[in-house]
């Protein structure tokens with residue numbers, strides 16, 4: 001029985017298929033519930049919403065499913081010391097991006113700032129007690145992990161290197177997501193800069209499998225039964241799939257984003273800091289190419305996001321998609337399904353035939 005693994009036993013799910021959580025408004029309760037109701041583990045990326053909004057999202061998820069699901073946060077949610085940058089740095093970034101804003105006829109926003117909210121968000125997780133709490137960009141403190149454990153919450157950390165997986169296991173997590181560079185979205189590295197943590201899913205899965213005992217969830221570049229079967233052959237106990245679920249109607253992606261994932265544009269993706277200030281994979285647009293090699297002009301995460309969201313709004317309104325980043329993993333060109341329920345059925349059926 002391919003679908004009975006250490007991970008399904010731990011997570012109390014029928015199939016070892018996790019829907020990757022998406023931050024930035026791209027997760028939805030509907031997507032989480034569709035995957036969980038079919039026996040996988042739906043995941044909601046909550047890092048970009050307030051503690052109050054997390055309660056509301058959780059209420060919505062609970063109204064749609066009684067099955068286990070995963071809530072996800074970012075342990076480190078800013079790279080800007082004191083949540084801001086000097087006026088000098090902001091002027092420099094403004095000068096770099098002004099031609100793009102001029103092209104769209106919109107003003108640059110005022111200097112942004114940001115206050116970390118991970119600790120407050122985490123208190124909500126303790127209160128809600130989801131079956132699974134997954135996290136990226138670090139490891140919560142030992143006290144925090146203990147508080148979660150006391151409440152029966154399963155802890156899942158994300159590693160982009162073998163050393164990160166070893167650190168997560170030493171911290172006592174219940175399972176580890178090994179995230180290869182093929183994956184869409186941010187590269188959630190925390191021990192070394194993301195640029196120095198570029199390992200593919202197949203290598204990372206094998207390295208982690210050799211050294212780490214807790215259930216291993218492979219993420220990055222998986223979108224069908226072949227990918228799942230391959231990950232299992234390399235030692236995975238489950239897979240986490242992002243881009244293929246992002247492309248379905250149930251995700252929070254804009255119609256333009258979904259179309260881009262199914263278009264020729266998705267044949268080329270790039271790891272870039274252009275859109276948020278942290279390294280992430282999206283479709284290679286003109287802007288991403290032009291920023292390549294000029295990362296020193298960017299604002300630190302998440303301040304760069306504020307700048308780019310003004311640009312994105314105007315670019316979408318004017319149909320200038322070369323100035324927008326559409327998050328995507330490398331696997332997008334093989335995507336077929338536009339409904340999450342159909343994708344789940346296909347993943348289950350295809351994997352069953354191959355294992």
Ligand SMILES: Cc1cc2nc3c(=O)[nH]c(=O)nc-3n(C[C@H](O)[C@H](O)[C@H](O)COP(=O)(O)O)c2cc1C
Pocket residue numbers: 019020021022023024026045046047072134135136158179182183184185186219220221222240241242243244246327328329330331
């Ligand atoms: C748009 C987007 C946003 C993401 N946001 C998060 C996040 O907030 N937290 C997280 O743990 N993973 C996040 N991920 C990673 C996914 O959960 C998943 O691990 C990854 O997409 C798997 O690789 P794939 O895209 O090749 O399937 C994101 C991925 C994408 C595409």
